[in-house]
Amino acid sequence: MRIFVVNGPNLNLLGHREPEVYGYETLEDIEYFIRTRAEQLSVDVSFFQSNHEGQLIDAVHDHRDYDGLIINPGGLTHTSVALADAIAGVRLPAVEVHLSNVHAREEFRRHSYISPVSWGQIVGFGYHGYLVALDLLHARLREDDET
Amino acid sequence: MRIFVVNGPNLNLLGHREPEVYGYETLEDIEYFIRTRAEQLSVDVSFFQSNHEGQLIDAVHDHRDYDGLIINPGGLTHTSVALADAIAGVRLPAVEVHLSNVHAREEFRRHSYISPVSWGQIVGFGYHGYLVALDLLHARLREDDET
Amino acid sequence: MRIFVVNGPNLNLLGHREPEVYGYETLEDIEYFIRTRAEQLSVDVSFFQSNHEGQLIDAVHDHRDYDGLIINPGGLTHTSVALADAIAGVRLPAVEVHLSNVHAREEFRRHSYISPVSWGQIVGFGYHGYLVALDLLHARLREDDET
Amino acid sequence: MRIFVVNGPNLNLLGHREPEVYGYETLEDIEYFIRTRAEQLSVDVSFFQSNHEGQLIDAVHDHRDYDGLIINPGGLTHTSVALADAIAGVRLPAVEVHLSNVHAREEFRRHSYISPVSWGQIVGFGYHGYLVALDLLHARLREDDET
Amino acid sequence: MRIFVVNGPNLNLLGHREPEVYGYETLEDIEYFIRTRAEQLSVDVSFFQSNHEGQLIDAVHDHRDYDGLIINPGGLTHTSVALADAIAGVRLPAVEVHLSNVHAREEFRRHSYISPVSWGQIVGFGYHGYLVALDLLHARLREDDET
Amino acid sequence: MRIFVVNGPNLNLLGHREPEVYGYETLEDIEYFIRTRAEQLSVDVSFFQSNHEGQLIDAVHDHRDYDGLIINPGGLTHTSVALADAIAGVRLPAVEVHLSNVHAREEFRRHSYISPVSWGQIVGFGYHGYLVALDLLHARLREDDET
């Protein structure tokens, strides 16, 4: 069972940028938390972060033989049809994660192109969102296996 | 640690109504799954379902000394300012849960009055959403305790 | 053949409230007309009126083993996703009735959440609307039986 | 008592065009059903179908000494102010009929220029809609006569 | 100097239809007034009324060697790009006339496709609008001649 | 002279819920202030608070023989056509009261279904709003009596 964890623009700044909004953990911290949890679940995880829409799309394409996708698209959430098309194109179950509660911020953050092509969304729980995304994908994939 | 789990209109039909959209588990099944998980976490859970906006508001008020709220407001998500005001009024951390991916359905289901007053949202993972909501609240409350 | 006739908020005021808009018949008069017509068609009719969204939803649920639904949702027409979800949930053929021509009044009365989940709408013919709703459901159910 | 039954663009295709949406009866079938019912009610009915907005307007004008109008404006429902003005101009009670539930289809089909100038609307019951339209006009005209 | 006077849908009903809105003069009365005034100005006028968009477009095309156009497009004002394109296509100076003050009626009557392709508009003065339209075109054409 | 004072959802929390927005007085305090003022004016006042839209509508119906209505509809202000219809239906002069200045908060709080069916609105003066509402209704009713 392999899961690809993708982070979009500006998430490399985590822990440094506006910590009162996004939390004090760095992206490295979060990847460490995810890896630890993944080991408990015997899931292989692979990480990718980029500020480039194109690299994110390439990476999604390159991991289409994985079993699931966890994606925090950052600001591209609201603007990238191309990234949404990539996710729809590879036909993997995808969990959209946002660290902050985007519905309590600027109006434009309430619309996501990614949501309609994802399996579900986890919004607003800080880095914990990634961990439960992992749990949810793991549970689903195991269920699928059993069927 | 006490958590109040609230389900809004039509969720009493779960398992019977449009299972291809909402899943095959009944509300009783789901409450059983939640209770089991809560026991593992040593969390007290209390359940309430109603098709009446007013009863839901009353119930939220009556449980304001609880530590957290898990709420699936059903169709009231998109129409009830009063329920959102109730949640804001009791100042409990609230997790909004939706069984189906509301962003892949009718346009009007993409707007929630509840989201801006909740801590976060879990959307689209079927009954699993309640379980991870429990995990997330448990983790937060434990963290708060430690601080 | 059993049909459930549901009237929403303020329809208990019929005959008293703004008769120049809603007509001079009381709800009791109208129910009498419907019952008379139903007897001619050998249809069992059951009536319910409430000003409570929740009670209306409960009542729709409770009559899900009926064969059809005639509903005048009153002001909830324009605001209640939850009632619409209830109708969709019980999967009964539903006829939406309005006494006045809602399309010739305030702009907000032109939108109905109920219409997309109903079989059809009868709008603007005063109490006669209920009678033809009965006729239409009766004709359809008889046709369905024959098939 | 004379009633004019008008059908707009594409209704000549009935029974042939998209029967899963519009039903399997041809326009001739439907006119036969209406005529039969009209004879029972001792109502004179006159029929007209055209794909030309102008001919429909002319026809409405030409029948202004009739007692009532049943009109299915087809696609002109959503686009023709001129046809609506014609109906308002002749001051006949008009019943707007649609075969399919236009509120469950494309968004643009939910707006009708005809509705505000008609007495009422019957939407979604297939050809039965014409028959109850006839019943309703008949009942109203008889009532008017009695007053 | 030849001027073509075009009247659109429902204007044949003038004097009969809603006189409190459109005045008590019939279209024949108005054409008589215009002809009288035209004779005083030594202008040839030609009249056309139709309820058919297509006939109106044909007529505009057929009179493209005239010197000016006076047009009351009736309900097509708000809905006909094709008629506007016809007027733009023949490149005649056109005066748009409305009998009633369309800006004091329904919101949809405030938008005209014809206005941007016309020389100007005269709105709300009853049949007098046609007469001053004639005066204005006459003055302009005489000025153009002099240049 | 009898006046009915109605408070909608969440107003039972007054004094407890977000006092920096809604003030430090409880609903009991406010009712005491109103009763005191009413005694000075020799007005009978009756109070009702509910979080249930249906109960509020029922209560408005039940007090239709009163002389006036003071209503703070809480969150239902922005969402309840049914409550507005109830007020219009009983034809009592109604004063809409809001404790906070709703026009300086979220955009959706700027629209009220209640306002068009009320005599007037008093917005933003904390509990004082109820008192002047009483004064205004008293003055009007006395004036009406004199006429």
Added chain:
Amino acid sequence: MRIFVVNGPNLNLLGHREPEVYGYETLEDIEYFIRTRAEQLSVDVSFFQSNHEGQLIDAVHDHRDYDGLIINPGGLTHTSVALADAIAGVRLPAVEVHLSNVHAREEFRRHSYISPVSWGQIVGFGYHGYLVALDLLHARLREDDET
């Protein structure tokens, strides 16, 4: 018979400002043309131009015992509710005049607050608009006199 001719902001620049849009005649030229025509009709005309909304409103108030109003509100057309209220308040028949075809320019020029409170509009004929406005008011007032 006395008519008040009011010109709003920037019309003092006529003949100087963007003549390709507004024509080559100065405001003085136009007033001279109007006065000449008025003398022929035995109408008293009074002129006022101001760039101040307040002065225009004052002037409208001060001439409320006149028999009619010709007004080119300039840029205030699109922005001044207060000027529209003044015209409605004095209850004079008002003709709204625009030199250029505002419907063929920026989108915001297509909306006028003045139009709904005026008798009619004359748009796009350069200074000729004022002259026919005078003719129209003269004809109406003479008709009113005769009645």
Added chain:
Amino acid sequence: MRIFVVNGPNLNLLGHREPEVYGYETLEDIEYFIRTRAEQLSVDVSFFQSNHEGQLIDAVHDHRDYDGLIINPGGLTHTSVALADAIAGVRLPAVEVHLSNVHAREEFRRHSYISPVSWGQIVGFGYHGYLVALDLLHARLREDDET
């Protein structure tokens, strides 16, 4: 305690203009009522009315050492950012008053630039609105003093 009472465009016409909408009292009558009430409360009141936005802004500036503001901005309510900025700039508690129920009239009257910068609004009670505005400001200022 000094309070400045400001009336905007067209309020000088009160009692004369559309009395069925705005009442039969003149502005002088109303100012007399206010002065009488102010004397009872030992409040100094100063009055100003103008049809000029600029004079209203100047006057608000000139009275910034007053203790409160009562303002009926007339038509500027819906269009003047500058007047709203003036009120915000002087930082006085301001009560916005409207004589008629603006929410039951044209749609554009439902939006106010003044409301977000005022303490509260009193809408629809005729001249009584000014008197309760005075009461409310008096009560607040006395409370502030006590604190």
Added chain:
Amino acid sequence: MRIFVVNGPNLNLLGHREPEVYGYETLEDIEYFIRTRAEQLSVDVSFFQSNHEGQLIDAVHDHRDYDGLIINPGGLTHTSVALADAIAGVRLPAVEVHLSNVHAREEFRRHSYISPVSWGQIVGFGYHGYLVALDLLHARLREDDET
């Protein structure tokens, strides 16, 4: 293999009307080009142009046993639901052609009712658009045959 080529309002003016927008070829020229190309492809083509929406609909109906449709609906593109319904009704593969790049002109020209019911669109290449439309239909029909 038979293909029906339909041209809507004002296309009879081609070559005469605004050639800088629509090109210098007349409709006869274009039909000659199409016929020539059709002969090379051994396709039967039939031509129809009308300024009448109704005639266009009739013609589409009358050619429903053809194999394909090439249609330039002119101004009806943006306004005719009825024509779109006709095309959907006959279930022929249709190619929508526009001579000019409608997306670089007025905003309202960017919306087409025809596009969702057509196989595809060719926009902006002058008369060449018809020729490639023919090629495309020919290729598709040949492919369909082979399957």
Added chain:
Amino acid sequence: MRIFVVNGPNLNLLGHREPEVYGYETLEDIEYFIRTRAEQLSVDVSFFQSNHEGQLIDAVHDHRDYDGLIINPGGLTHTSVALADAIAGVRLPAVEVHLSNVHAREEFRRHSYISPVSWGQIVGFGYHGYLVALDLLHARLREDDET
């Protein structure tokens, strides 16, 4: 080289009104800074501030023989077509200046009627904006001279 510096409503309050938004310098301070800089550049500057739209328009007209315009229209930015028309009318290069970053405040402050008729905008740099506006106009005028 002469430049006219115009300040609109409420800018006379500078230094006093909301200094955390608009800065601590008074308008006199700012005019002093501008004059000093202008002397360095050998530019004649003339100043005008008014809270009256009309006076601002008059002043713009009166300085039409100047070489350039620096304008901070205050709240009129968002509401005054008339002021924008005045600037377009005098055909001077105009620089629009705002002290605060209007794009980070209320939504309505993001739209300016002045921007499309100005040469450019300088937004958000406090009083420095006026100085660089002066520099920019000076540079442009010198360049124009050289050409």
Added chain:
Amino acid sequence: MRIFVVNGPNLNLLGHREPEVYGYETLEDIEYFIRTRAEQLSVDVSFFQSNHEGQLIDAVHDHRDYDGLIINPGGLTHTSVALADAIAGVRLPAVEVHLSNVHAREEFRRHSYISPVSWGQIVGFGYHGYLVALDLLHARLREDDET
């Protein structure tokens, strides 16, 4: 004669991704078809595909000495002003191609930033669209040469 064929995000997945929407040919297949056709026409073609907006812009810049552009911008169609500016900047005749009929899919796919800066669009014919794009550019360029 050299033509640059550009494909945007996700088009590298062609043949693999959602073939029922985009067809069964791979991008390599399509490029082969294009090259074959180009050879027949003696046109040099160069191909480029990228999922990176920036690389697409760079590539467009780098081929500005070509004679024409065929571009399928994929999801960037609806979101990339920058790519549209690049195409406008190089001033090459560009043909916008879409494989599927974007007008029959999600609403957001109906708007293209590329269309206004392209010569024309070919939408919905699968890979055939590229071939006729080539034909059209070839025809135009040959015509241009001849002039």
Added chain:
Amino acid sequence: MRIFVVNGPNLNLLGHREPEVYGYETLEDIEYFIRTRAEQLSVDVSFFQSNHEGQLIDAVHDHRDYDGLIINPGGLTHTSVALADAIAGVRLPAVEVHLSNVHAREEFRRHSYISPVSWGQIVGFGYHGYLVALDLLHARLREDDET
């Protein structure tokens, strides 16, 4: 004092692309002008141009220890939440520069995601905008130093 000057998509084409819109200076010319001015002010400047959103974000991140940012985001201004988030994330004072007056062009160019997160904007003065941006940042940074 170090300032980072960033130019977005298509600005590498400056001097070549649409010079009548963007001016005749190349990006190299402009960078030379900026460097010269920076030397006068003793400011270190660093330049970056890219057509890649991702590279621009990376570059902004990499220069977060600089003292200020001058950015012309080109077409990304209107579409890139991610770039705006990057600027907000590094918390540098940023000046947004546009060469042309974007408010006098297409409607979509009037909205900027960058403006709310920048210190201010300079729009429409050609390359001079960069120079005054430098002056403004220099002045602010010197002021900050002094405090």
